[in-house]
Amino acid sequence: ITGGSLLLPITLLSRGQAATAGSPQPTRFSVKLPIPPVLKPVRSDVTTDYYEITMKKAQVNILPGLTTQIWGYNGIAPGPTIKQRQGRQSIIRFINNSVDTPTSVHLHGMASLPQYDGYAEDLTPPGFYKDYVYPNKRAATLWYHDHGIHNTARNVYMGLAGMYLVQDDFELGLPLPKGKYDVPLFIQDKQFTNTGKLVFDTQGKISQYGDVILVNGAPWPRMEVGTCKYRFRVLNGSISRSYNLALSNGDDFIMIGTDAGLMSAPVKVKNFRLGMAERYEFIIDFSKYPVGSQVVLRNLGLPNNKNYDGTNQIMRFDVVRREPDNSSIPSRLRTIQPIPESSAVRTREFRYQRSNGLWVINGKVWDNMRIDANPRLGDVEIWKLSNPSGAAFHPIHMHLIDCLMLDRNGKAPFPYERGLKDVFYVGENETIRVIGKFGANTGKYMSHCHNAVHEDHDMMNQFEVGRGGRSPLAVAAKPLPA
């Protein structure tokens, strides 16, 4: 279970110039920021929208003049965005057409039933499909991505990831920027050969880094904005790189949301740490800048990332027109029920480390037969997550539940992370405590480091809420009709 891949060898990926990271470098800020298309349902009824997404290989143009083969949902990377209303159900038929590998789709941030959660071993082989049922319980910026056992890093790197936005009436009733002023920013770093092939090289199962920054699939793009407020939903969809984001003019981000939706109140920060799979929402008010200004979204860098020259810049905002602004930022956003420490029935401890060449949790690697925590349905628990190493950081993701951070190294969490989250950045020599209620569903769910290379080798475990729930393997993929 813990060893090598059961899957096809990687033949189409070249090591190329991996060691020196010499991707062709396009001119920065020359491409306009693309916005992934919003997917239309194939049909809808009173309760449900039905979608269809085909995973396939595609030849796309990412670097000027070069063709890159990706594996994309509907042949694009990032995949199409799903936009859904809270309380409506989505049923998505994910068809594995031609990606040469078995897949499992996880809707990251959603309390799905175990059989629809993208369990790593719940595989859909090429030529098969599976209908995933999603309840859309609360408004938030989510994403869907592949979770195939031991190949998550490669599959996400090749393109199998997209955004999934849930909105509700309350949020749409707020005067925050909306429509084209509500913009997803999906950040990834990639490495290419000089002929444009994606290079996937985990440097001995440690990490996959790239020297080209893509936002919504385009290298170092530029976005033309008016003199008004914009709401951004930023997702770090990178395999191993985390970012420390800042604006080139030193101005503040007005942070309004975390992984699981709006915070209780906006908070201004000059920079923030964005680990893999984390989402933050923030406002930039471009009315402060004269037409003609340029503001670069920068990456100040973080320890234990391979920082190449180009990775200190992400994209640029060009203020190109005067524009009226009817939006405003309420001083109270959403009521977040505190979860008092006294309501916790127990504390569990998980240590994230490297040992004997493996990435382990409490000394152990992934084993689908082992359950490391068994809360009862409705229990509130505190999880203490620690990273005793100075040489790596681990963004830890818990499926199924949203938690609040109680403390980081015994001190208050950073102002921007005081909201409900499903990924917690556990930096070098850090210990954090999070609290959450296992109230949504019974069943087995995974928890893991979201450095997808660590996750694949094999920093992943599982918890089971209650006993005897539906197996995560209860709904098998079906063959496509001939």
Ligand code: C2O
């Ligand atoms: Cu975003 Cu278990 O994954």
Ligand code: CU
């Ligand atoms: Cu890790």
